[in-house]
């Protein structure tokens with residue numbers, strides 16, 4: 001698992017000597033040269049480990065340390081103190097720093113300290129992962145591979161930070177599910193979660209669905225109707241398949257996001273709302289920007305946090321657990337009591353490339369359960385295409 005080190009430091013010489021070293025140790029390094037910048041980066045979920053200088057242009061590093069303590073997922077903070085500044089070091093440790101390092105830094109010591117901090121982060125992630133899942137009773141958090149854990153953790157951070165999120169990934173990878181899970185994990189969990197598929201509604205109707213309309217706004221508008229942005233106030237609007245949104249509507253959405261307000265169709269009152277937007281797409285929006293089909297300013301406005309759901313073929317180690325999950329899910333529905341999958345059937349499932357991702361796996365298992373009269377799913381219950389490929 002890789003970790004990001006956020007260096008909060010304004011001394012150029014220090015950055016130039018230490019940053020390359022940390023990178024050679026396998027960490028990704030980001031630099032914030034003052035507290036304000038560091039806050040912004042932490043809010044975006046950047047920084048598993050923070051290497052924090054005390055004296056910064058806009059204040060004392062220890063104030064930032066105090067702020068990190070209340071974060072949903074706390075980074076490990078290593079405080080960099082002046083040599084001999086024992087008091088400051090003690091103060092930092094009392095305030096919850098993982099460690100301190102006196103300047104000038106010894107690379108050997110830095111290495112050890114980073115390693116300890118990384119272990120710390122990994123433990124905390126694990127705990128937070130289970131605590132959250134338990135707390136919210138999220139039974140579909142299936143996938144303990146590093147890539148999926150990392151995704152859930154980023155999702156959790158974005159959910160607690162209430163920022164706009166863009167979820168991308170191939171079809172069937174679990175984007176819609178993730179959006180719902182984020183709602184459950186977020187401080188907005190007790191407020192509405194309103195989802196709309198931007199491709200399923202014709203553009204003319206879509207705007208009225210999103211922003212609402214006044215009576216008489218168009219011929220069939222017999223009375224005032226509130227849109228999703230208004231009914232979801234305090235909660236989350238999930239814009240599924242955002243790539244299908246026409247450019248004109250994109251502009252209106254962008255304006256609404258920038259100003260936290262909008263007008264109903266045919267209305268002239270500005271309506272203020274507090275909604276978090278989660279958008280999802282299985283198309284390449286960057287490419288669409290190039291073709292003029294998607295506004296780049298909206299793209300950047302949406303992807304304050306960018307969550308990439310990996311295709312199943314990139315986390316095949318999760319297949320056995322997913323299979324178990326689907327069997328348990330369908331047993332009560334089908335009145336079956338299937339217990340397992342034979343090793344040779346599992347081998348086939350592990351070998352398949354799953355272009356339809358988790359949805360395809362779900363369907364294959366559901367289908368197998370229809371054909372299976374025994375307690376275990378075997379080769380003959382799987383679709384022939386899968387077997388032949390083997």
Ligand SMILES: Nc1ncnc2c1ncn2[C@@H]1O[C@H](COP(=O)(O)OP(=O)(O)OP(=O)(O)O)[C@@H](O)[C@H]1O
Nearest residue numbers: 140142143170171172173174175176177282358359
């Ligand atoms: N991690 C997971 N654990 C259990 N089930 C999952 C997981 N991810 C996806 N699924 C299941 O797989 C199916 C597809 O998931 P989902 O609809 O969220 O995919 P999607 O990425 O939104 O697809 P599309 O791009 O087609 O909209 C659903 O039945 C969902 O419940």
Ligand SMILES: [Mg+2]
Nearest residue numbers: 175176177240
């Ligand atoms: Mg979906």
